[in-house]
Amino acid sequence: CLARASDILDEPVSRGTRAAKFLESLQDVPSRRTNALGDLLQLEKSYAHCAPSEVEKRVALLEQRVAQGEHARIQLLYEQAKRLSEGLHALRVSEEIQDERRQKELKVVEGSFLSDVEKVASDREDLERRYQVAMDNIVEDCRSELLKEQSQRETVHDDYGREIGEEVQRLQALFEKQRILRVEYGEQIVSHLEAEFQKVHDAIVSEQQLRFEAEGMMLRMVEDVCGKLHAEIQQERSQREVVQNKLLSLLEDTCSQIENSFSHLTPSKVA
Known part of the structure; x- marks a missing residue:
């Protein structure tokens, strides 16, 4: 029974299912057995003061109870493992049925798809013939x-061609007439430009003369202004030197007065 239960437990199970609960119950069996042995030891310690025959009877009774409890638990685990195995078998059968159903559906879909493809191919050939x-x-x-x-x-x-030939001849005559007029008009423009250029040249020459005269006048005015500024600067410098000399003499007088006042105050403090 335990071997069959272990084979069932080796299969992967998900948390919260009956198989998971069964696995948890199997994991609790060693702890329960340890608890029973601990209780047995405590009882042996408590019956240490009793007679040996009485202790042996009680120990045998406790061992019988422990064996019965373990047998009942193992029987319960075996039943749970059996139910779990039946459920897994039912799941496998259901999955096989679902697989067969899916295979049949896929075959039906594949047949329908192939028939549709053949129909589309024939329709395309007919359409290509009509298009051709x-x-x-x-x-x-x-x-x-x-x-x-x-x-x-x-x-x-x-x-x-005939109309174009006639039009070309007419355009050639017109171009020749326009060329003659353009040459005459160009000669008139050249003569007019020469006269205008001469006027501009004369105006430039007169403007240069006026500019030279104005530049000479400006230079003379600048020289006069520079001379006046130089004289004013020299006068200002001499006046500043006089004022500085006066300030220095006044400062020296003030310093001498202060020294005299300190020299008078020092003997009075000593006295």
């Missing part, structure tokens, strides 16, 4: 239309 026929008709119509337009264009081309 329509394209051939369109190409033939375009070819006939192009031939018709080419004949018309050749007819119109001769008329256009």
Whole structure:
């Protein structure tokens, strides 16, 4: 029984399921057995003062109870393991049924898909044939239309060539007339520009003369102003030196007066 339960417990289980609870109960068996042995030792200590025969009877009774309790627990664990095994078997059977159902559905879908693909392929071939026929008709119509337009264009081309030749001759005569007028107008412009350039040259020369005269006048005015400023600076410098000399003499007088006053005050303090 324990071997079968261990085989069931070796399978992966999720937390909170019956298998997990069964595993927890199996893990509690050693602790329960240890607790029973501890109780037995405590009873032996408590019965130490009793007669040996009485102690042996009580120990045998306790061992019988412990064996019965372990047998009942093992039987309960075996039943739980059996139910868990049946549940796992039912789950496997259900999964196999689901797999078979999915395989059948996949086959049905695959057959439907293949039939749809074949239908689409046949429809595409029919559509390609219709498109090919329509394209051939369109190409033939375009070819006939192009031939018709080419004949018309050749007819119109001769008329256009004659008209263009006449227009070219007329434009050549007009260009020659325009060239003659342009040459005459250019000569007039050149003469007018020469006269204007001469006027501008004269104006520039007169402007240069006026500028030279103005520059000379400005230079003389600047020299006069510089002389006046130099004289004023010299006068200001001499006045500043006089004032500085006066201030120095006044400072020396003040210092001598202060020294005299200190010299008078010192003998009075000593007295």
